[in-house]
Amino acid sequence: MKDNFSNHAADYAKYRPVYPEALYNHLYSLVKNTEAAWDVATGNGQVAAVLSQNFKRVLATDLSAQQLEQAPQIPNIVYRVQTAEEDFDAYEQFDLITVAQAIHWFDFEKFYEQVYLHLKPEGVLAVIGYSVLGTDGKLNDIIQHFYTEITNEYWDPERKYLDAHYQSIPFPFEEVELPKFQMQVSWTQDQLLNYLNTWSAVKHYEKKHHLNPIDLIAEAVKKNWGSDAFRVFEFPLLVRVGKTLKSKIPT
Numbered sequence: 001m002k003d004n005f006s007n008h009a010a011d012y013a014k015y016r017p018v019y020p021e022a023l024y025n026h027l028y029s030l031v032k033n034t035e036a037a038w039d040v041a042t043g044n045g046q047v048a049a050v051l052s053q054n055f056k057r058v059l060a061t062d063l064s065a066q067q068l069e070q071a072p073q074i075p076n077i078v079y080r081v082q083t084a085e086e087d088f089d090a091y092e093q094f095d096l097i098t099v100a101q102a103i104h105w106f107d108f109e110k111f112y113e114q115v116y117l118h119l120k121p122e123g124v125l126a127v128i129g130y131s132v133l134g135t136d137g138k139l140n141d142i143i144q145h146f147y148t149e150i151t152n153e154y155w156d157p158e159r160k161y162l163d164a165h166y167q168s169i170p171f172p173f174e175e176v177e178l179p180k181f182q183m184q185v186s187w188t189q190d191q192l193l194n195y196l197n198t199w200s201a202v203k204h205y206e207k208k209h210h211l212n213p214i215d216l217i218a219e220a221v222k223k224n225w226g227s228d229a230f231r232v233f234e235f236p237l238l239v240r241v242g243k244t245l246k247s248k249i250p251t
Helices: 006-015 021-030 046-051 065-069 108-118 137-150 159-163 189-196 200-209 218-223
Strands: 036-040 057-062 077-081 094-100 119-130 184-187 231-234 237-243
Touching (some): 006 189, 021 119, 021 237, 036 046, 046 057, 046 077, 046 094, 057 065, 065 077, 108 119, 137 218, 184 189, 189 218
Parallel strands (some): 036 057, 036 094, 057 077, 094 119
Antiparallel strands (some): 119 237
């Protein structure tokens, strides 16, 4: 797994969007027990902190110690520097395993081996993510141009899985049908630009050209923002939820 986020962990914690409450509530409705959850590639602990309100124990792992330093310290969360594919105590079993905005970086086969080892027989795996945000009018054209033209060649190849809304990832599980969820934010200009600045492609562009590509669109964003201080943006929310196939459970 690549580590594109350690060097700007604080910004990632501040400016990334949060997942809707309705999504969490639906996941809770799918699990029979709430003893333990494992949030894989937890980053700054955003998802783990929410899970800790409903589960007695949460394991939150990430390969980046810098990211974990930004995570909230909550008594029933254990943070551990650990990759998604790494072997660990087989006796650690979980009712829910979550991966948010990260599975596209994983070695799928090795990670799924860990899922089958650590997910309880009646447990649930939830793969969550979001693709490029959108809004109304000319401002949307500017954002899409920034994504598809200015930063396009600076995305890692794994970005293709997000563009395909996670439908192209292998998913060897009994898939659960889900309702449609909305993921919206209301942001100022600064919040939008700070979010865009967390993109890994922006960092790759900046490293190559010694210029932050945000500077190429900042004036256009200001010009086309409109009169309101806040604008509404919607993210395509990507969710796949599954249960273990009996034929694949290790014996």
